[in-house]
Amino acid sequence: MTETSTTSTPSGSTxxxxxxxxxxxxxxxxxxxxxxxYYGGGSASPGAGxxxxxxxxxxxxxxxxxxxxxxxxxxxxxxxxGAANAKVxxxxxxxxxxxxxxxxxxxxxxxxxxxxxxxxxxxxxFPLEQLHSQAPKEAEATECAGEQGKFWEMTDLIxxxxxxxxxxxxxxxxxxxxxxxxxxxxxxxxxxxxxKYADKVAADLADATTAxxxxxxxxxxxGLDGTKVPISGAQxxxxxxxxxxxxx
Numbered sequence: 001m002t003e004t005s006t007t008s009t010p011s012g013s014t015x016x017x018x019x020x021x022x023x024x025x026x027x028x029x030x031x032x033x034x035x036x037x038y039y040g041g042g043s044a045s046p047g048a049g050x051x052x053x054x055x056x057x058x059x060x061x062x063x064x065x066x067x068x069x070x071x072x073x074x075x076x077x078x079x080x081x082g083a084a085n086a087k088v089x090x091x092x093x094x095x096x097x098x099x100x101x102x103x104x105x106x107x108x109x110x111x112x113x114x115x116x117x118x119x120x121x122x123x124x125x126f127p128l129e130q131l132h133s134q135a136p137k138e139a140e141a142t143e144c145a146g147e148q149g150k151f152w153e154m155t156d157l158i159x160x161x162x163x164x165x166x167x168x169x170x171x172x173x174x175x176x177x178x179x180x181x182x183x184x185x186x187x188x189x190x191x192x193x194x195x196k197y198a199d200k201v202a203a204d205l206a207d208a209t210t211a212x213x214x215x216x217x218x219x220x221x222x223g224l225d226g227t228k229v230p231i232s233g234a235q236x237x238x239x240x241x242x243x244x245x246x247x248x
Contacts, residue, residue: 068220068228071211074122079151082112082120087224088247090231090240091122093208095216096139096155097132099164104217104234105156111240118248123155125204126216134166137192139201141173144191145182153180223247 074080074089090108094101108121127135138158145154157180162168177188191197208218212230221229221243229243 067212068230069210069212071220071228072207074222079123079146079155080120081123081152083117084120086115086118086120088115088119088244089122089222090119090219090244091124091211091222092217092219093124093126093204093211093213094218095125095127095132095135096142096158097135097162097164097166097168098128098216100234101217102159102162102164104219105159107234107237107240108219109156110237111244114241115244119244123152124207125201126208126213126218127201127205128216132166134168134170136198136201137170138162138168138173139204140195140197141177141188141192143197143200144188145177145180147191148182148184148188150177150181154182156180221247 071091074091090111092104092108094104111119112121125136125139127139129136142151142154142158145151154177157176158168161176173192174185174189178185182188211220212218215232217234219231221231223229227247229247231240231243
């Protein structure tokens with residue numbers, strides 16, 4: 001997304017040399033503001049295909065402002081972490097090369113540690129290939145690790161070691177898989193090379209879009225009565241906790 005701004009030229013005379021000075025200053029100031037928003041993790045109105053960060057002081061999710069679209073029901077086919085009979089389900093749509101997703105991952109880990117019986121975590125892929133060309137293949141790698149019961153371990157490790165923004169060396173994925181506890185590395189490598197899970201990753205991405213995801217990470221809290229609360233961006237722990245407490 002880009003912003004364009006227009007400025008009117010004041011009538012009357014100008015001092016020599018000032019004709020170009022003001023527009024140039026405006027352009028420079030605009031560039032500094034945009035850089036501050038991006039590198040500070042801010043996103044005023046994220047659009048499709050964006051990393052969706054939030055400032056640390058972000059407010060708790062408001063269901064009156066945003067609604068959740070159609071999303072796939074949670075089933076045993078999903079990757080689920082936490083109590084099976086939890087009162088609240090957090091479905092996260094995430095991109096392994098997104099810096100804001102990397103920031104949000106420990107937030108959900110903390111949530112599960114503090115609500116071990118009340119919250120479960122469902123992870124679905126939302127790789128923004130136009131921003132992170134490596135993200136789809138990394139998502140497939142977690143699925144291949146999942147064949148050997150190590151989906152979450154592989155996911156945790158990738159978020160831990162990646163610098164984000166395609167900074168991970170894809171040739172090291174078998175090494176990371178071994179570190180994550182994958183026993184049969186040749187099987188993992190064959191799975192990854194075959195593209196076996198490309199369609200599954202694509203299906204998750206499509207589900208994220210119809211659910212209302214316009215940036216990453218995008219999460220949905222689901223209560224026992226079916227109430228859905230959208231969480232856009234890397235919301236701070238206090239905001240996520242407040243939303244969970246409201247559902248409980």
